[in-house]
Amino acid sequence: MRIIRTRDYNHMSEHAAAVIAAQLTLQPNSTLGLATGSTPLGAYVRLVEMCAAGKISFAQVQSYNLDEYRGLTHDDPQSYHHFMWENLFSRVDIDVTRTHVPDGSNEDAASTCANYDAAIEAAGGIDLQLLGIGNNGHIGFNEPGDEFVVGTHCVDLTESTIKANSRLFESIDEVPRQAYTLGIGAIMHARRILVIASGTAKADAVHAMCYGPVTPACPASVLQLHPDCIVIADAAALSAC
Template sequence: MKIIHATDYEDMSRKAANLIAAQVTLKPNCVLGLATGSTPIGTYKGLVAKYEAGDLDFSEVSSYNLDEYRGLTGDDPQSYRYFMNDNLFDHVNIDKSRTFVPDGSNMDAEANCAAYDGLVGAAGYPDLQLLGIGNNGHIGFNEPDDHFSCGTHCVDLTESTIEANSRLFDRIEDVPRQAYTMGTQTIMFARQILVLANGEKKAQAVHDMCFGPIAPSCPASILQLHPNVVVIADDEALALCKDKLA
């Protein structure tokens, strides 16, 4: 893993936007794996700014999102499809017909997940996969478990994840209890993985991802086995790693 130190959230977001922009510039028809949540919002703002300045062209890019809440339609303001439109797709020249998010409205989990795996596989998997990391070490919605997941699947969200995501809802009762997510194996098929982390609440997860044992109790730890992972994290998120980075 290559660990890049960022001084704060803005610096992390700027560095991440630069790295993604370089991927798009070097391979205009690249496949991007994208993430949602509060962590990548600054990165997406940076990419929009580069597009508006005439420095970035998304016209040939295709994208595949990690996950979606089960039971939400794409026009629901809390859905991840809506999030991506609002934070990136509506503001750049990407062809929305080539932007893919798991279909949260399809309650047939087995068929829905198999179809999404087929789409991602047919695209050849992401050239660059963007990830955040949960306080409990989850990536996508792959929660701590006794095994690493394979393909796209339906997961029951843990109480800690529901609580963390409740800040985006009016009430914690409104947070969906299930989601569709790419599996860790699918994530590992990406040619490059970019992980973003900020804040002291992520410090233990970042340490375990980078330096802990490879175990499904911290799903992100499997990234230690990937040949091309970049972690961009701020001071607080790297607080428990300082002795390892000295």
């Protein structure tokens, strides 16, 4: 695990975008694993700018998102599909037919998850997986628990995750209580992993991820075992390290 300390959120975003841009330059047909939430927004802004300037291209890229709320359709403004369309897919030269987000509208969890795993396997796996980290150490929606779940699965969101995500909804009551998420196995099979973190609220989780025991009580700690994992975090997120 390689840790890169940055000054602040903007500096972190610049470094993260540079890593993704380098991936696309070296391997234009990369399969990217993408994340949502406030943390990657700055990196996406910079990637959009680089694409508009002709410095990078997404034309040969295919992507698989980490997760999606169960019960939300793709066109729901709170869905992660909509988030990706608004913040990246509609602003770069990616073929939208080659972008993939778990189908939150499919109530059949078993088929939704199995199909998503099969699609990633058929694509040859993920070349670069972008991750954020939750305040409780979750990656994707893999919440703290008694075991690492390997495949894509439906998860009951913890109260801390629901509270953290409620800032994006009009009220906490509107936050879905379940989500489909890529499993730890698929994440760990990515050839390279990029974790980004910002702010003091993430400091304890980042410390546990980098220096704590490998335990499903902090799902991100498993990343210590990955052969090519880069952590880019600002000084606040690394303040406990």
